Amino acid sequence: MISATLWEQLMFTIGEIAVILIAGFLIFSTIVVALSFYSIKKGHFYFPRLVKSGITISEGMAKGLCKFFGLDDKELTAFSIRLHNAMNLTAFSEIPPEKRAVFLPQCLRSASCPANLTPEGLICRRCGRCEIGAHIDILERMGYKVWIAPGSTLIKRMVKKYRPEAVIGVGCIIEVREGLELLDKINLTGMGVVTLKDGCVETILNWNDLMDVATLGCGSEN
Ligand code: SF4
Numbered sequence: 001m002i003s004a005t006l007w008e009q010l011m012f013t014i015g016e017i018a019v020i021l022i023a024g025f026l027i028f029s030t031i032v033v034a035l036s037f038y039s040i041k042k043g044h045f046y047f048p049r050l051v052k053s054g055i056t057i058s059e060g061m062a063k064g065l066c067k068f069f070g071l072d073d074k075e076l077t078a079f080s081i082r083l084h085n086a087m088n089l090t091a092f093s094e095i096p097p098e099k100r101a102v103f104l105p106q107c108l109r110s111a112s113c114p115a116n117l118t119p120e121g122l123i124c125r126r127c128g129r130c131e132i133g134a135h136i137d138i139l140e141r142m143g144y145k146v147w148i149a150p151g152s153t154l155i156k157r158m159v160k161k162y163r164p165e166a167v168i169g170v171g172c173i174i175e176v177r178e179g180l181e182l183l184d185k186i187n188l189t190g191m192g193v194v195t196l197k198d199g200c201v202e203t204i205l206n207w208n209d210l211m212d213v214a215t216l217g218c219g220s221e222n
Pocket residue numbers: 109110112113114115123124125126127128129130131132133134
């Protein structure tokens with residue numbers, strides 16, 4: 001049987017370990033936040049691996065807290081996407097559009113879209129029923145390669161085949177978040193643009209949001 005003193009000692013040690021872990025986590029989070037803001041201010045991404053993994057860990061905990069207090073964690077994800085974009089801004093701007101790619105989600109199409117599905121995604125027929133066709137033309141004139149992706153498998157295949165140096169991923173908040181994580185893993189500069197309305201059909205994009213990102217470094221951004 002454990003004596004009262006031994007039990008107290010055990011509890012004390014557990015308490016000490018917990019305090020050390022919490023303090024360590026707080027110090028680590030502070031370093032990550034400081035590095036994030038310093039990177040944004042300087043326009044250069046310092047210690048990207050440390051910062052990105054730090055954000056992922058801190059975000060996991062923040063999400064847990066949001067859930068515990070019954071708060072919506074979507075804002076947190078939106079913030080992490082904005083932070084990610086801000087950190088990649090300089091690197092992205094330095095890559096010419098000819099070496100960039102855009103992936104549009106197929107849900108942006110009209111419900112009566114006549115596009116054909118091919119091994120390289122959906123090929124827009126410029127029918128005018130949605131805004132995709134007109135914007136693909138603008139982006140391609142700028143030098144971009146553009147795909148309408150039915151899923152993330154196509155993105156992986158096209159990135160492997162055409163080897164762009166930077167990617168703009170458009171999608172709902174979760175898709176963009178996952179896409180940016182995927183691009184980080186393969187060391188590609190990624191920028192995310194989130195749609196205004198989620199769903200599977202006729203989702204809505206503020207096309208100016210996409211063009212604001214697409215024109216970065218082209219001398220024509222606002
Ligand atoms: S413009 Fe292109 S993507 Fe849009 S509905 Fe027509 S064929 Fe489909």
